[in-house]
Every structure is written in structure tokens, then in C-alpha cells.
Amino acid sequence: DAGVTQSPTHLIKTRGQQVTLRCSPISGHKSVSWYQQVLGQGPQFIFQYYEKEERGRGNFPDRFSARQFPNYSSELNVNALLLGDSALYLCASSRDRSGNTIYFGEGSWLTVV
Amino acid sequence: QKEVEQDPGPLSVPEGAIVSLNCTYSNSAFQYFMWYRQYSRKGPELLMYTYSSGNKEDGRFTAQVDKSSKYISLFIRDSQPSDSATYLCARLGEGAQKLVFGQGTRLTINP
Numbered sequence: 001d002a003g004v005t006q007s008p009t010h011l012i013k014t015r016g017q018q019v020t021l022r023c024s025p026i027s028g029h030k031s032v033s034w035y036q037q038v039l040g041q042g043p044q045f046i047f048q049y050y051e052k053e054e055r056g057r058g059n060f061p062d063r064f065s066a067r068q069f070p071n072y073s074s075e076l077n078v079n080a081l082l083l084g085d086s087a088l089y090l091c092a093s094s095r096d097r098s099g100n101t102i103y104f105g106e107g108s109w110l111t112v113v
Numbered sequence: 114q115k116e117v118e119q120d121p122g123p124l125s126v127p128e129g130a131i132v133s134l135n136c137t138y139s140n141s142a143f144q145y146f147m148w149y150r151q152y153s154r155k156g157p158e159l160l161m162y163t164y165s166s167g168n169k170e171d172g173r174f175t176a177q178v179d180k181s182s183k184y185i186s187l188f189i190r191d192s193q194p195s196d197s198a199t200y201l202c203a204r205l206g207e208g209a210q211k212l213v214f215g216q217g218t219r220l221t222i223n224p
Contacts, residue, residue, distance in 0.1 A: 041216055056211050101162065104158070105156050
């Protein structure tokens, strides 16, 4: 079975632009979470979605938004990009809302110039 | 105080050595703890998870939780150069499926 898949793998954006990142969870997994990982740090929680509803939000500004689709795939949107948004954006999936086996994708590398 | 604290290293050991990686956490209410391995420019790979206190073994890896001292450990026996990576500890909180990670320890196994 395929793991968590994310696209695009790398992208470069200019300050002030908007970006959309995409994620497909492992087949059968209904929960998707998003994390931001800056260089030299552990991932930080942004959002969790389960059954298309937001179930948790981390300490990120309103410029960050996400949604989950009926097929459980998800998108993360970031508006008005800042240089500090440059990071690896990770998507994770698990079978249910409180699952303790959480699997990550390879991430999307975002560079803001 | 951070919720999960981890020495960033770097840690360098010879091949075949036993490696001990450690984290501390601040809230004794935490129940689930995970260890992830992350190779350079890749996503984190789930190695092990443990519930509450005690040990869990999987091949060359042993995860240990000591709730009395709020200490999480990962031991790697017979370390191999392929084990060279950053190791991330994390706790899973109640409610939302929110993992809180330590900073990660960068480990190098020298042939």
C-alpha cells in the first residue's frame, strides 16, 4: 500500500503570494494532520482534520487554513507568505481520530524569497 | 519550559555501540510517547510508540518510559551506519491528535 503522499515536493514562492499544498492519506486512514518543520527543529502541529471537520489547531496565524475532502485527502493553504514560512510542511495520517500510530509523508519543501 | 525537551546533539558513536537517546517531558498526564527517525530531507518515520510506563522492544530498538521521572529513552543495540539520522521523540496529547515533538537528536554512527 502507498504511504502518505504529498505534492509538490519542492516549491519556491515570493513574499505575499499564496500556496496550496496537497496530501493523500494512507488508504483507510480518515485523520489527516499538518505540521511545519523549520531547519533544526522538531515538527510543529498546525491542524488536524477528521471526517472533514477541523479537530485541532496549533498556534499558527489565520493565514494558515486547511480542509479535508470526502476522499479524506487534504489541502493546506498559506496566504500572504512571509520569509519565516520557509519550512518543510509535513502531512500525517492515522486510521482514526485518536490513533496512536501516526505516519508522515515525505513533506513539501517551501522556500519563500 | 518546553513540553518535550531533547538534547540536539550531535551524537557520534562507533559502529556496534549501544546508543542511548533521551527526552524529558513536563506533563505527567501524557500517556502515549513516540520515537521517529528522520533521514536528511525526508519525512519522519515512525519507529516505536509506547503507552504509559515500561519497556517496548522491536529488534535492535528498545523504547522506555519512566513516568516517575518523566523520562523517555530509546536504546539502539548493535548500531549501524544506516542508523545515522535525526531521532525525534514526541508525546501524544488527549483529544486532538496533536504530537508535540522534541528538537531532535542528530546521530552519526561511524564505520
